[in-house]
Amino acid sequence: MTRRQNAVNCWALFFVLIVTAGALDNSITPMGIAEGYLVSSNGGTPSMEAVVHAAGEFRLVVANLLWMKVVDHYHHQFLAKGGEWNHNTALMPYLRMIVWLDPHFIEAYEVGGSILAATHRYKDADDYLGQGTRSNTDSWQLYYDRAMLRAWYEKNPRAALPFAQHALECSDDSFTRHRIGKFCNTLEHAVLSKQITWAQEPNIKAQEISQ
Secondary structure (H helix, E strand, O other), rough: OOOOHHHHHHHHHHHHHHHHHHHHHHHHHHHHHOOOOEEEOOOOOHHHHHHHHHHHHHHHHHHHEEEEHHHHHHHHHHHHHOOOOHOOOHHHHHHHHHHHHHHOOHHHHHHHHHHHHHOOOOOHHHHHHHHHHHHHHOHHHHHHHHHHHHHOOOOHHHHHHHHHHHHHHOOOHHEEEHHHHHHHHHHHHHHHHHHOOOOOOOOOHHHHHHH
């Protein structure tokens, strides 16, 4: 299946889900008004605030349904055929749609960034992850992923260090802070010694980008 076909299938699925959500919205709106959790305007229709809120909720629902499609595809189908999940570029249209619907869907950014990096599309990976950090400025996961992209794939510890340090600042538990702290120490040592020894460093693995 070509990338164009994947994109068309993704949009078709999105359209079906939106139509279904719209039909559901039409059916439950009268009940919502009657029960008091939707507010009617003077014209007898839901207020704009309620409509906007409902639309936002449906976007999240659709994003999660698409994520279920992604999980099923790369876990239950692609892997079953012996494929490496982070080479499954057919998932990218779905992942891009998910983060368009829900800019705070961290897992979709992580998986998409891993796929783009593993398929040597480093600039695309950083652009995609950068989209994630702009929408989620306190996400240690995404800053860590951008650091790993520079450290593991581009072999550039100097460029990776600021992202790793920001990830450390955003981390919210002792285990994560310890792990990222060791990563920062390794990067600092590499910058000072001007040596890159990623293959010998047990705490830095390419697979960590997806975790």
